[in-house]
Amino acid sequence: MRVSVDLDVCQGHGVCHMSAPDVFELDETDGHAIVQVDPVPAELQDEAQLSADSCPERAISVS
Numbered sequence: 001m002r003v004s005v006d007l008d009v010c011q012g013h014g015v016c017h018m019s020a021p022d023v024f025e026l027d028e029t030d031g032h033a034i035v036q037v038d039p040v041p042a043e044l045q046d047e048a049q050l051s052a053d054s055c056p057e058r059a060i061s062v063s
């Protein structure tokens, strides 16, 4: 699985970090999501998918 964040769309809510703390970190300055692992290992794929589904801005893409 590949995961990416559209930083033009991300508003820094942090939902992704709460859903998948091992996949997404938050930028200390603007709160935007930073992908930590790409490709996403098998054990984290459910979390990554949950984050993509939960992002209020639909900024996360998985493929």
Ligand code: SF4
Binding pocket: 005, 009, 010, 011, 012, 013, 014, 015, 016, 017, 031, 032, 033, 054, 055, 056, 057, 058, 059, 060
């Ligand atoms: S949940 Fe979505 S909008 Fe919020 S920080 Fe994560 S990627 Fe950005």
